[in-house]
Amino acid sequence: MFASHPPLFSNPPHPREVIMLSKRFRLPNSASIDTFLAHGGYRSFRKALEMTADEIIAEVKTSNLRGRGGAGFPTGLKMGFVPRNSPKPKYIVVNADESEPGTCKDRLLMEYDPHSLLEGMLIAARAIDAKKGYIYIRGEYRYLIHILDRAIEEAYRHGYLGRNILGTGMDFDAYTHSGAGAYECGEESALLESLEGKRGVPRIKPPFPAQVGAFQCPTMLSNVETFCSIPYIVEMGGKAYADLGVEKAGGTKLTCLTGHLNKPGVYELPLGFPVDQLIHDVGGGIPGGRKLKAFIPGGSSCPVLTAKECEGLTMDYDAMAKRGTMLGSGGVVVMDESTDMVKVALRIMRFYQHESCGWCIPCREGTTWLRKMLQRFDEGLGRRHEIAMIGELAKNMLGRTFCALGDAAALPTISIVEKFYDEFERKLNAVSAPVPAPGPFPVLNDPPPLGVGR
Amino acid sequence: MLASYPPGRQRSAVVPMLIFAQDEVGSITPELVQEVAKRCGVQPVQVEECVTYYSMLRKKPLGKYHVQICTNISCLLNGGEELWKRACEQTGLGHKQVSADGMVSLEEVECIGACSWAPALQVNYDFEHLVTPERLDEILAACRKGDYVEKAK
């Protein structure tokens, strides 16, 4: 096999897990088509072949499936936006760029159950009448490209891909497409630019990919987990799928527990799962019995919550929105009382600064300025009046950038300075030693010097 | 690879072609840029735009074993930064530097999608999870000796 690491799932599963998407993970040789077929694989696709396009889309709508890539947009609606009578070819594009810090769930689906992704794509292709599908995988996931390529090859051999699939007259080809290191290519329109061989710079929206997507044609673009959920919806019916979750958000969610936890890992949990149990039961609690300080519910783009704000909170889109944050991509980051929040703010900003595509002014310049400033704070060289300025500058980015990366950089920053103001104060002049040498900073192809002290 | 894309859309192959070719050649050379441009039917400057945009593409060769250590948030909380510093000390190398014998190079990278198994690193696309300082030492030693076993490539 291509993986070099020990299994990524917990074996046996945690008792609180609801095993659906992960049901084949623990089978021997789970990625092979034989295992897949022996455990219900492609059955939903066969069922979908008996359904009309409208029926499939209606089931997905009923299921309340919301996109698992971060934005949480209802998938059924998105499928419905793909024009029916367009003379242009239509495409399926899978967003397997998984780059949001804190998120590592799509990896499991592709590593242990690649055929379920192909099955999801096939059902979606049937619903929107697409003939080709691309899986855009981040370049760092090289081993997954091999796994998927092999799965695709198996699917061709078994007649699930290619011309006249299962004798129904349906044609569908699937391909993998490697990225090469760019978080921004997870943004759907930047992904499409990248897929077309260009720089990963987002497009003006509208039009959205459903109307004008890959190669300027209508496209259904969704996250890996979203596609993998579709076969279950077809299998159990939209209603049953919806019932697994909460109001307005159906199904289960692969949740990545990361940070200060005794048992970090990826767990399949129903939507609406309580945060408290997430940390203390599933995640095994915080090491050393330390107390919770801060919590990120769905990847580093989300506003950070304090321990107090986590009380009574559940893992679902609307509950998170009420607390001023987002469920995001399911990348939970738990931070205990020992955490230096200034450092966290800096590390997050460093990431967005490094990944900003540079297209628009507020993001390109704002992330750079903020990174430099936060770096100074981290080194004890902040100035008192600048603490408020950090928030102000972040707000000058918020809602004004070309794509959501600017917001993703601004939101956590604003929440951290506002909620952990005292930590910034405490760090003022905290360092008496001379200015430390600048740490290595990941820059692109070693451009000219950048930033404080360089 | 060109056949994967719709007719007239060979440009799509630019990035995958570059990254797979880089694995063979070691880096993106000017000749490679010309060749990819020709095959994909674009101007060399359009290939250059991509080479400098994507952070995994590089114009200078790195070590035989390229060790990429993540220090992003989940890894940071679990000692990623310490691992990075330790690797720098152990090898005497810094960010994107290559050892004199060309065996090892280091890079501090952004999130590599191993957050639940932090701290994590990659050696030539192979994931190493829950890396302890001792494991790091082992990995670096194996790389220096040339007997690190790769799988993902």
Place this chain on the structure above:
Amino acid sequence: MANLVKFTIDGRELEAAPGTLVIDAAKRAGIEIPAFCYYEGLSLQGACRMCMVEVERMPKLQTACTLPVAEGMVVRTDTPQVAQARKGTLEFLLTNHPLDCPVCDKGGECELQDMVFRYGAGESRFTEIKHHVDEKQWSPVVYFDAPRCILCYRCVRVCDEGMGVGALGVVNRGVVAEIAPNHGDHLECDECGMCIDICPVGALTSGAYRYKTRPWEMEHVGTICTHCSNGCRTTLGVRNNQIIRGNNRDSSGINGEFLCIKGRYAFDFYDHPDRLQAPLMKVNGKLEPVSWSQALAAVARKFSDVKARGGNFGVIGSNRTTNEENFYLQKFARQVLGTNNLDHRRSGDIVSLLDALHGQQTALATTADLYQAKAVVVISADLALEHPLLSWQIRANWRHHAAHVYVVTTEPVREDKYSVNAARCAPGQELETLQALRPQLVDEPELIFVFGDTIKGEKVRKLVEFGASLGKPVKYVCLVDYANSRGAMDMGLTPELLPGYRASGMPGLTIAEMLAAEDLDVLWVVGANPLAGASLAARGAFVVVQDLFLTETAQAADVVFPACSAYEKNGTVTNVTGEVQRLKRAVQAMGTKPDLEIIGLLAREMGEAAQLGPWSADKVFAEIRATVPGYNVPLPVILTGGAAQTSPVNGRVEAPARPELIRSARNGLFSSGTLGRYSNVLHSVLEGRRQP
């Protein structure tokens, strides 16, 4: 108009066609929305985020440059939130900007300066170290200073979309992203400088102009480029009687914002060190400087003598001198010298075209038509290199109106890239190839045929027949070489034709015949170089030359008069599409005189001035308007810097077309006949040096 969309901006009720962008609608209503990346006619970017406006029922600010108006939309540009957003974005923009305005070439003309002045904050809160990279030189005429660049991508777009060249790209990512040239460290392109012109800040600067002056120290003189026949309007920046730059300040000409390398930089021949500054006369076989009166007297005496004894004159005119000069010269030749041995170098068969079109007043296309027509057929010309403005117009038409472009050439050309059909033909087989396109062409609602010098004589007639057989409105452009090639034909600088294409009815010699005539007594050459690569058979002929430089012809002269260039005189020229425009004097070159004045002084010296009339450009032009068919163009249009199309299609041309005399020099972007040899800029660029 029926289906206009109604909306309000800042409380004003407005209407616009569906699809109009808020930024344009506001501009038309006199409401300014600041923008860097938005540029009319180029693709949308939404990158600078300066144009944010509040729109009712939309939670976030919207970019006015990407938002089409909608029925009932309520837009506000004057709220505190909008003002704050503009201020915030400018603050970001200035963080890595060097703020070196005192030494920046763009100071005073910089959109960033203006924007910060109007919308920015008075102070800076940025105290970090700025990102810096050194300035680069991409070509002799293009410099790039990355720190000043605001990444509006205008240059990238104008090069790719406007020029069809695509020599610029963006490299790196995030804050270190930079504009980059197509060949690693340098550019290989048209060297047109459009990128410099369109740059809102001082990031792209011109090698020819940089650090020479502050913009407000110059006087700006709008005139017409003297190089190719397209007739682009160029604004010359003049200080202390020196032309410091050429650009397109007000975009008011037929070329809009377009200029090629020749229009923008190749005025530089005017102060080439070899420029003639005093009349020369042959003394003991050597040309020596003499006074104007000596030279004029000598020539007048010779002319009078030869005329008195019934000797033979040969007069060769120019396709760069003004209509007034050409008109006056032919009048001089015919009335004073009594000769019809009068010619100039012909580069396109306009005569056959006018004859074939007889009576069809509207069949000649204008430059503007090329931007509007539904379909254009380019035959036998590499338009992008030989007629850059026409190429620009067609390309813009394709981009904005999806015009159908057809190409019939022997070699690949730039137009191929966006043509619906690029047909290659064997030399001489243009019309046969065109026939093959017929099924497509008959489906076009209207067409313009643009043809080069291989379509001449009978072929022009066949082309017009083909056009007529399509049964659609068809117009034509007959390509010619230089700034006033068309005017030289129109003004009757040929033996067979008088001004306005009326037959002269008198015999006369062509250039080749003059050079070959052993009994020629006088050869008078005004602004041409017929002896480059040719010799004069009449050994004893008295040769008079009016020119800027000591050309091959001038070297063989007995008297040489130093003439003004197009930038040193007033008058009019007629471009390839028959549009008349006005030259305006920008500078004065020491010791030179306009050709018109030289001819006039000669007439006076001979005592013949009265019959020719005054030699002021305005007076001669008045006579042209009154007497030359097709030239009665509206004066105000021309006086205000506009272009007026002439209409010389008046019936059959009762004289032979002489297609055998037609040959285009096929100048590319980096050559311009003899004149091109004296432009340092054209030689300095790599592409110019590479030319054969």
